[in-house]
Amino acid sequence: MNTTLTHQSHTEVLVPPELEVVRMTKKFGHLTALDDVSLHLRPGTFHALLGENGAGKSTLVKCIMGFYRPDHGDVIVDRHSRTIDSPRDAHRYGIGMVYQHFTSVPAMTVAENLVLSRYETSNFINWKQELQALDTFMETAPFQVPLSTPVSQLAAGQKQKLEILKQIYLKARILILDEPTSVLTPQEADEVLGLLRETVTQGRLSVLIISHKFREVTAFCDEITVLRKGKFAGTGLVKNLSIADMSEMMMGERRQPKPVHKTTHLQQNPILQIQQLHAHKDNGAEALAGLSLTVQSGEILGIAGISGNGQRELVEVLAGQRPATQGQILVNSEVYRSTRAEMYRHRVYTLPEEPLRNACVPHMSVAENLALRTFDRPPQSKAGVWLVLKMIRQMAAGLIDTFKIKTPSAETPVGNLSGGNVQRTVLARELSSERIQLLIAANPCFGLDFAAVEDIHGQILAARNQNVAVLLVSEDLDELLKLADRITVMSEGRLVYESAIAEADFATIGRSMAGH
């Protein structure tokens, strides 16, 4: 029965429904995440929802999807007010959402995930029939993903395509995307958004996208709605707005990108030396294949590369989360094994990727997480045994203030903060020390808004200018070209390209990233 339905929907072109959000308010305790916000998504348009970290974008779309129950306000689909209590209700009105994190089951194949996502499956699955139906579906889909591969083996770009495909498979006419491109390379992002844009232009779909990237907004979107601190800050057609107008709506003030200022250091000495490092991936395959590099004080060494070429494992080895199987790491010419004592002695600080998983204890409060580096030393502790809670709270309050972490209180579990604010929390903890000597950063601006990116780039540069050695691993080539003094490319566990930033050649970097 389901298969016949699938066939039909491809032949008839339905106009997507019209979606309106009217005067919506949502409170979390004392914090008003959404305050009287309205939004109008016209049928067959590509609409961007913009705003700084913590502005309430995710909260708004989760209210539309029935994940949260708004305290006030209406969701109107095709001019009728609707009660949406669960994603399932939303699906009934043709609304589907792709979340900030992946929601496919890693241990299952693509086909299993697609079948599972369907709300009305028969109790027994006839795989022969299903696979046939899926093959026909894939033929007309905007992009293809291999059906029999387990999701855990897909690259990030393919996973994201699967998430979108899932919604199209469920016949969503309104697609809500929460930062869909943050896990993708620029090329992948352009491909995915370009194909969606075509579907929208054909009038088969409406898209509401949350993004921090102005480039994507100007290239693919028709209209924007902007939130600022939980309030409606403006709306308009993209063709009538400049990037400066949009960022003014977002931040309430006009701001120019800060120029990059690098001081030259007369005397530099090697801080981090990695010699012939080997390490394994989770599945035992080789992740690092004899990687060697040196980072001098007062320089930023950038490592570019497509994700999955050993960058994550390198950072994990340096952070002490993964044992090296061969080779050694020297910091200040001494062997470094990433123990807490060594980190303290050599003043090594790390901003790993996925900070909520790698650098936070999600159920512990923001204050406790901010104290993870220092809680066992005075003044936060007496004799390394007794914690001085007052000092911990005081320091947290100071850091929340200076790093502009948006949190209901210092006691809120860090897992409840918005993605950008988790990043800020870790950043605050790692950059707050004045004695920092080596900074290891992996994708530090992942999912951050324009202003925050500027801010963090400024912080990293300031550290460099104060003679800190910085190892910057990033999938964002623009970021590396802006910040790094020397740039290298990592491919299959080793460095395959190295050059000073002045002589760096974009084309060669691109080719080495692709493994040529």
Next chain:
Amino acid sequence: MATEALGWLGVPLAIAAGTMRGGTPFLLVSLGECLTEKSGKINLGLEGTLLTGAMTAYAVSYLTQSPWSGVIAAGLAGMVLGFIHAWLTQQPRVNDVAVGIAMIIFGSGIAFFLGKPFIQPSAPQLATLALGGWSANASVQEALRISPLFIIGVLLAPTLTWFFKSTRWGLFVRAVGDSPDAALAMGISIAKVRMLSIVAGSFLAGIGGASLSLYYPGIWSERISSGQGLMAVALVIFARWQPIQCLYASLLFGGAQALGPALQSIGITQGYYLFNAAPYILTLAIMIATCSPNRKISGAPGALGTSN
């Protein structure tokens, strides 16, 4: 004794017979635990469930004189314990392992308390299928008396594989066990799926208990399980959460258990206790062999042992 007539040949025969007899509780418990763990929860309490099942089966069989009523009652008793475990472990901030240990103590306590009066009387045993009728040799005939519970277990393994692959509920269980967030986003009720998986798994463990008291060794005593429920949990890891491999692993454990008695039956009594310890040594060896700090065990449900 007949085995002596076969001489050394009696050893493999005795082991084969012991494999099927001793493997039955391992098989049923491990399939139950496999189902439970696929949903992302651990139920260590199956040791207690096994004992309660054994006691209930024996008592009901004695009281009603119908062994099959005993089997059903054992399953139902298992479900009650499973329900308690499922309910407790799904409360916020409750740890599976802690509840599991509490349930071991609770389950065995209940079994010992209610089972006291049934240690002496003898209950009717489950009829066995005589598959050895073709042989004139009495010991071959004896060895091939197979319990219907063993056959049920053997058939259940491929059924469960099919269930996980080709039914909607099977996909739900795997989704909940591997990625609760994903399941939630699809509108699946995690609590419901886990509740049903744990209760169904405990039903099987209860029946595993029945096979102890109504088939082999076919008595009710307080030491009847001697940790088999816990070993079955280890066995699921060894089997990489695959029902068919649970079957093979159960046979291996059953065989290891039969080693001591088989050697004793031909007069080798030296190291009897050592051979009897074979299943425990096997459990330890498997744990050591499958542990690695550098690698995740492949096939493990993603949410197993996490707090959500």
